[in-house]
Amino acid sequence: MTLPGVLALFCFAYMPMFGAIIAFKSFNVEKGIWGSEWAGFDNFRYLFASSDAWRITYNTLYLNALFIVFGLIISVGLALLMNEIKNRWMNRFYQSALFFPYLLSWVVVGYIGFTLLSTDNGLVNKWLAYSGAEPIQWFAEPKYWPVILVLVNSWKIAGYYSIIYLAGMLGISNDFYEAARIDGASKWQQIRSITLPLLVPIITVMTLLQIGRIFYADFGLFYNVTRDTGLLYETTDVIDTYVFRMLRTVGDIGMASSAGFYQAIVGLLLVVLSNYVVRRIDKDNALF
Template sequence: MTTNTMPTTKQPVGKLAGRAPGFRKHFSRNRFLYAMLVPVAIYLILFKYAPMAGEIIAFKNYRLSDGIWGSSWVGFGQFEKLFASRDFYVVLRNTLLLNLYHLVFAFPVPIILAILLNEVRAEWYKRTLQNLLYIPHFISWVALGSIVIALLSPSTGFVNSLLKAFGIEPIYFMADKFWWPVSFIVSGIWKEAGFGTILYLAAMSAIDPTLYEAAKIDGASKRRQIWHVTLPGIRSTIAILLILQVGKMMDVGFEQVYTLRNDAVTSVAEVISTFVYTRGLVNLQYSYTTALGLFQSLIALILIVSVNRIIKAMGERGLW
């Protein structure tokens, strides 16, 4: 009787053994796709993960002559110095405010543009508009920033010339603490809004056309079709991009700020990225700015995890 019984422990082994050939077959069939991941993996390892070892200098009084391991430990001394600095709270406020303005005013613009482009029926006209909207994305901030400054010049700029034509006094956009953030956000929209429509247009192309036909039969207007068919169809894409945007609340692009800022608006234009550059690289305060960068990354991690949980609680798919 005992010879006819089979050990139950061998069943999982059989399953695992059957998986290996399947994986090898899958890998062989998609080997070129896996090969395309190799440069990405190398980039992430070299420029994202390997530099994490340097975060240790946030807990040291780092000196170039002593090196990372030879520099003395100070524990949380750099963080205490950071939180006691008034400049830290100024750059933190500016960073959060500029990102908040971007979230409120700039984030919805690609969605609106994508909806408008999706309603264009003439393909040649649609492609022309898309190309014109994409072009600013491929221009560097060094060139685009110069164009923005020239357009907003109080003496020769096109915008102020237009204001003068209507009897309005010239505005010093780039030297005014109120108008500089406005110029910053508008220039960012000009550069990135068009390119940001790509994901939304791709999501709209996956919406079942019969849903629009059913809405038309029910007598829904174009506005109702957008509200009840288009927006729900891209809701998951909006949720994921919103999570990513909130995860960048502690970061403002260095190139744009550095190109557009000047001494007259330092109190509203100095952000974490430019502060790290001037204090860390220019003034050689490596440990101090590394502590700031570590704090920035920690807060960003908390934000992205929190918003991801909120989005999933609302019934949408999160990042994980």
């Protein structure tokens, strides 16, 4: 039963690893990977010599950290609310409604965002005008976009993660809650003393997995929702979008590969470090 998954993992995760050698070569399509000349760390020097290197690194870490924190809070909150719905059909309806945005393409989400935030005909600006406020040129004001991206990302993925946490809640024995009610515990006390502590292992695993990809920005989110607007690069340009632009304009595959290699190594170090911290606190909740 595990064979299809193992084969898929081997083909798409392990076989492409030998391509990491491109990061250390001056890649030439005609010569191929092995025939191209060695460049050493020149591709990495080119990446970090750019004045944009630290900006895109900061944006990637900062925005992904916000996604992890707010995504966790919102998804756990939604799971707690759905856990209180006793009507079977309503519970299924809410789960389906919350999960639906996760299935939408970022291209579709980008057009929805443009419909809301368009300067002339956007629904948000129309609402602001109706309220007597001045319309905002959303696609020319980078200071608003960390909040916008957090809201959009949470709207799209919170339903998916909430179902995972809800499944964890359904596995908690009802005996705990009955004993708590007999002792006079309120609903909030039951959540704080029973539900959340028993969810810690699942929350820890999910958070560690997200930390492992904290250096990988969701390209679809940052490219389609912001519409790759140059005026927003100050707060929305991340490693993935920057590398894509460099690859599209310069065509330097070696530099793009070095950025991917850099992301993978840092992601691995972050997972190991985070797992070490968790193990020092409670080794039962560590991944390894």
